[in-house]
């Protein structure tokens with residue numbers, strides 16, 4: 001997908017850009033469970049991913065993106081809070097330097113060591129990711145928390161490819177990967193709220209769906225994430241790619257809905 005155009009225009013997110021004009025739906029946030037509102041009208045999520053649309057892994061200088069061919073409706077998301085059909089563009093992770101923190105969202109202030117984001121754009125209304133990224137119902141991101149525990153067999157194929165994209169701007173071909181293997185068994189229980197991208201341009205275009213159930217990965221698998229670098233091969237100073245999460249943002253009166261009681 002063409003998220004590269006978007007991401008290559010941005011500054012490292014830790015230098016938070018100047019105030020976002022009228023930013024009243026920014027992400028990430030802390031989800032206060034007792035303040036979330038059960039919405040019985042929320043439907044189950046319908047995920048249909050085709051592993052054949054998987055194309056490459058790209059180190060964009062602050063995460064690694066697994067990019068999918070989004071020129072047809074082969075890998076799609078609908079249902080849940082979504083009115084339209086959304087196309088999978090890429091997935092990536094955010095993680096910490098240790099297992100104490102790393103996720104962007106938190107549940108009652110509980111942080112996880114990492115968080116997976118599956119990024120989709122509204123293909124009923126727009127024809128390109130870049131168009132959808134500036135519209136208020138343009139994007140849908142599924143967030144899944146990672147916990148350190150048993151090895152994730154499906155993730156290992158991805159982990160084994162990471163040394164090939166150690167440096168910023170490196171790309172490696174990566175095919176036939178089914179991102180559904182990274183979803184928890186239960187995707188019917190989630191929180192959803194109106195938010196933004198957590199990396200610049202921070203556009204307020206995202207319907208977030210944060211899964212209640214986490215997945216488990218091993219300590220060694222997470223250590224390979226931390227072996228990646230923010231810096232390109234040319235740069236003198238190598239910096240480990242860790243703590244690539246944004247600071248949490250004010251809720252500004254938003255309601256977080258839950259699909260479960």
Ligand SMILES: NS(=O)(=O)c1ccco1
Nearest residue numbers: 117119141196197198199
């Ligand atoms: N981290 S995220 O999923 O909000 C994202 C996708 C593209 C840019 O930022």
Ligand SMILES: [Zn+2]
Nearest residue numbers: 092094117198
């Ligand atoms: Zn993300």
